[in-house]
Amino acid sequence: MRSFLVFCTSLLLAAPLAAAPQVQVVGLFPGAAVVSVDGQRQLLKVGQSGPAGVTLVSADARGAVLRVEGAERPFGLSREYSGTGYAEPQRQQMSIARRGDGHYWSAGSINGQGVQFLVDTGASSVAMNEAQASRLGLDYKTRGQPMQVNTAGGVVPAWSMRLNSVKVGTIELLGVEAAIVAGGSPTEVLLGMSFLNRVGWREEQGLLRLEAKH
Structure with a gap:
């Protein structure tokens, strides 16, 4: 223009x-x-x-x-x-170092509220328990779709909903699918494949490298 x-x-x-x-x-x-x-x-x-x-x-x-x-x-x-x-804007990139427990942890946010993510490539979506969802102000029982998920403790009720935004470092995605699981598991907010599938990521020498797609 x-x-x-x-x-x-x-x-x-x-x-x-x-x-x-x-x-x-x-x-x-x-x-x-x-x-x-x-x-x-x-x-x-x-x-x-x-x-x-x-x-x-x-x-x-x-x-x-x-x-x-x-x-x-x-x-x-x-x-x-x-x-x-x-x-074309520059691609946003970040690296997450593997901690001593063998996992990748990263600070981030959901709908603008700060959270600590545990990266879990085995989780099909961003996932959290009911208490975590309530702290974030998610109206999952009204806006979410009831479903069931398999956990270490067996099959439990859960709700699927779309988060307005999920941000890790400088990478922010809109409309990310999430699962809110009844009870106290998972104990951490999991950064699953509903986020990771929408970014480029690779693991090398103890670093998880993320790159926004455009």
Whole structure:
């Protein structure tokens, strides 16, 4: 999007050059998208406008069309547009060192609330017990779907729900599936494959390396 000068003919003076907003699509859903404008994130449905008047024209799993300063432009996931043109953001990367117990632990957050994650590639999703979910303010019994899971203690009730956001280091994902398990297990919040499958990861020489996908 190009910046432009507005001339005031009565005064023969040019107004200052308008700064183009920094626009990024960070989440895609049928008929909706999470749009970041100058660092402000907002979930927009088709036809809605967000910061700086950015309007969502259309959206599906492949991309979105936004109206920015009167011009409609296509956006892929995490593709930025500024006054200088399109630019792909740098991939977010981080490394987690294996601790003495042989596990990988990392500080992070769920829906903006701080948690300590235990990385578990054997868990199909992010998982936690009821007390942990309550501390995070998750309304899992109302918003979640009842199911059953196998644990070391046998088959127990659980609820499946989608978390608004899960962040580890600088890597943040939106709409991550999670399981809330009845009782006290697991004792730690598990960072399972519903997160790991959406990032690039590899283990080498006692380090777990994560890289955001774009």
